[in-house]
Amino acid sequence: MTELYINEKSSNKTIKYSKGKMYWGRFKHFLKELTHCRTAFLGAIIVLSFILVAIFASSISPHDPIKASIVNRLKPPFWIEGGNADYPLGTDEIGRDILSRIIYGGRISILVGLVTVGISGFIGTLLGSFAGYYRGRFDEILSRFSDLLLSFPYLIFAIFLMSIVGPGFFNLIVILCFKSWVNFFRLSRGEMISEKTKEYVEAAQALGESDIKIMFKEILPNIIHSILVLATLRVGYFIILEASLSFLGLGIQPPTPAWGSMINSGRAYMLSSWWVSTIPGIALLILVLSINLLGEGLRDILDPRLKLE
Amino acid sequence: MKGIKILERILIVIPTMLAIAMLVFVLMRVMPGDPVDKMMGESGNVSIEEIQSLKKEFNLDLPLFEQLKIFVTGIFHGDLGTSFQERRPVWNIIMEKLPATIELALGAFIFSLIIAVPIGVISAVKQNSLIDRLGMAFSFLGISAPAFWLGIILIIIFAVNLNVLPVYGRSMFASTPVHITGLYVLDSILSRNWLALKDSFLHLILPSISLGAAQASVITRILRSSMLEVLRADYVTLARTKGLSEYIVITKHALRNALIPTVTVIGLQIGTLLGGNMIIETIFGWPGLGRLVVTSIFNRDFPVIQGSVMFYALIYVTANLIVDILYTYLNPRTTL
Numbered sequence: 001m002t003e004l005y006i007n008e009k010s011s012n013k014t015i016k017y018s019k020g021k022m023y024w025g026r027f028k029h030f031l032k033e034l035t036h037c038r039t040a041f042l043g044a045i046i047v048l049s050f051i052l053v054a055i056f057a058s059s060i061s062p063h064d065p066i067k068a069s070i071v072n073r074l075k076p077p078f079w080i081e082g083g084n085a086d087y088p089l090g091t092d093e094i095g096r097d098i099l100s101r102i103i104y105g106g107r108i109s110i111l112v113g114l115v116t117v118g119i120s121g122f123i124g125t126l127l128g129s130f131a132g133y134y135r136g137r138f139d140e141i142l143s144r145f146s147d148l149l150l151s152f153p154y155l156i157f158a159i160f161l162m163s164i165v166g167p168g169f170f171n172l173i174v175i176l177c178f179k180s181w182v183n184f185f186r187l188s189r190g191e192m193i194s195e196k197t198k199e200y201v202e203a204a205q206a207l208g209e210s211d212i213k214i215m216f217k218e219i220l221p222n223i224i225h226s227i228l229v230l231a232t233l234r235v236g237y238f239i240i241l242e243a244s245l246s247f248l249g250l251g252i253q254p255p256t257p258a259w260g261s262m263i264n265s266g267r268a269y270m271l272s273s274w275w276v277s278t279i280p281g282i283a284l285l286i287l288v289l290s291i292n293l294l295g296e297g298l299r300d301i302l303d304p305r306l307k308l309e
Numbered sequence: 310m311k312g313i314k315i316l317e318r319i320l321i322v323i324p325t326m327l328a329i330a331m332l333v334f335v336l337m338r339v340m341p342g343d344p345v346d347k348m349m350g351e352s353g354n355v356s357i358e359e360i361q362s363l364k365k366e367f368n369l370d371l372p373l374f375e376q377l378k379i380f381v382t383g384i385f386h387g388d389l390g391t392s393f394q395e396r397r398p399v400w401n402i403i404m405e406k407l408p409a410t411i412e413l414a415l416g417a418f419i420f421s422l423i424i425a426v427p428i429g430v431i432s433a434v435k436q437n438s439l440i441d442r443l444g445m446a447f448s449f450l451g452i453s454a455p456a457f458w459l460g461i462i463l464i465i466i467f468a469v470n471l472n473v474l475p476v477y478g479r480s481m482f483a484s485t486p487v488h489i490t491g492l493y494v495l496d497s498i499l500s501r502n503w504l505a506l507k508d509s510f511l512h513l514i515l516p517s518i519s520l521g522a523a524q525a526s527v528i529t530r531i532l533r534s535s536m537l538e539v540l541r542a543d544y545v546t547l548a549r550t551k552g553l554s555e556y557i558v559i560t561k562h563a564l565r566n567a568l569i570p571t572v573t574v575i576g577l578q579i580g581t582l583l584g585g586n587m588i589i590e591t592i593f594g595w596p597g598l599g600r601l602v603v604t605s606i607f608n609r610d611f612p613v614i615q616g617s618v619m620f621y622a623l624i625y626v627t628a629n630l631i632v633d634i635l636y637t638y639l640n641p642r643t644t645l
Binding site: 148149152153154156157159160161164192236239243244248262266267270277278281287289292293 | 325328329332333336337354449450451452453454455457459462465466470579581583584585589591592602603606607612614618621622625626631
């Protein structure tokens with residue numbers, strides 16, 4: 001980084017070109033490694049297809065996910081007697097198409113996962129960078145507060161707060177973010193502290209760069225990969241958390257389709273119609289599994305220090 | 310020196326719990342919505358006098374600081390307030406439900422060890438074998454599968470289709486053992502009630518598996534990777550060259566050291582176990598702390614929710630404390 005920085009001073013234009021080229025080269029290298037790691041690649045493809053399905057939900061889903069049709073209630077999936085291709089994965093207790101509800105439910109899951117990780121990652125990294133760079137009182141207070149938040153198991157904390165503020169998408173995001181920034185805070189703070197002692201930072205300081213510039217232009221690019229890995233793995237975690245809360249009736253409220261509440265509403269029909277609960281759970285499992293595969297693959301490629309054998 | 314460090318670590322629990330109590334208190338008050346309004350809002354037809362008397366009964370008419378004082382001094386006396394719904398001390402309600410939760414957590418914990426330790430060790434010893442690959446695949450699945458969904462699948466398979474295991478509650482009405490510790494399996498052994506033992510054990514199986522599966526997966530992975538590391542260490546090679554049998558080398562020399570990082574992970578997993586139990590207890594109708602919280606949420610019984618959350622935090626903090634202390638004994642090099 002030091003070398004690059006000095007070059008940049010001497011002639012801005014050429015460096016911009018080579019910097020872009022460098023990033024493109026890195027990205028190509030990264031893609032190559034990703035395709036080499038078969039499981040991570042598979043995970044990436046599945047996650048991508050889930051995202052595409054969620055984006056184009058309205059044109060893909062065969063039925064209206066909210067429209068009930070009592071005549072068609074509890075129809076089994078097509079491969080079981082009594083089912084038909086009209087409702088490929090069957091219908092639920094008030095005759096809504098399960099496939100369509102899964103497609104729309106995926107929207108909620110992915111949105112909650114991405115938005116939560118986006119907001120809490122941004123806030124956590126920002127605060128963690130400042131705390132790790134400046135230390136002092138600010139760092140002390142935030143670190144104590146984060147210790148305190150970490151002394152609650154997450155789900156209990158979320159259940160507790162959701163029970164006070166009441167269910168809903170916006171509340172859910174706020175409550176999840178309220179605690180999840182801590183993980184990003186701790187990671188970026190620790191990385192910031194260890195990076196700050198390195199030579200390239202000293203060089204930048206000697207050249208009189210502003211603290212903000214050192215933090216976000218010099219150090220952040222060197223630690224962003226661990227933050228990205230954490231972020232990817234957290235997306236899967238939040239998707240499960242959202243499903244758990246919706247399962248308890250504290251997350252997304254019906255009739256909006258969410259996988260957790262679909263699994264819950266099917267519980268009453270477990271004896272006769274197993275598909276109502278089981279199939280949304282399989283969708284959830286596949287998505288979270290793929291995200292975890294991708295996350296672990298990313299970790300192996302970007303951050304080999306953390307690699308499990 | 311070690312004794313002092315441990316004492317210090319124990320003493321930190323007090324300010325931590327106090328801070329948690331304050332946080333819980335402040336959050337309950339800062340969040341939008343008045344508890345009495347919420348409790349009454351759904352029933353409708355309440356006069357202002359009734360609301361006033363309710364507020365008085367639960368000290369909600371006092372200034373915030375006074376309320377905090379009552380709340381904190383109460384905690385030191387084991388007084389967590391009075392339940393809105395049942396009109397009796399929250400502490401008593403929690404104490405009634407606690408044994409069920411402990412029994413389920415122990416069940417899940419034992420299940421996860423029974424699964425994780427052999428698979429973790431074998432996967433490491435026979436790296437890249439079929440067992441290793443299958444074990445890793447299943448542990449990955451176990452991490453990604455939500456516990457509540459797993460519970461439902463187990464119910465559908467074992468209770469609905471095969472009809473071999475019970476799925477609701479802790480025991481059948483007729484075979485509840487005499488109350489000694491509150492742990493049904495233990496109680497029925499102590500009172501030599503073998504019918505109750507069989508019954509309560511069968512009731513424990515499915516909830517324990519659903520709750521313990523994720524933990525088993527995590528422990529398997531950590532144990533495998535630390536075993537792999539340890540097996541390459543010099544002292545293991547030395548033990549082999551001394552001519553010790555492979556079994557002794559693995560169990561006595563390698564496993565003991567590989568358990569050190571595993572213990573830390575188990576400590577971190579206690580939170581998952583506690584959080585998961587709310588959902589698993591709800592699915593299996595298990596009359597424990599988790600189900601108490603969930604039903605209290607629907608009854609808007611705020612003192613119970615507040616008290617249980619405090620209690621959960623206490624268990625979590627204490628469990629982590631125990632793990633920390635255990636860790637120093639397992640690994641003499643560490644200081645707290």
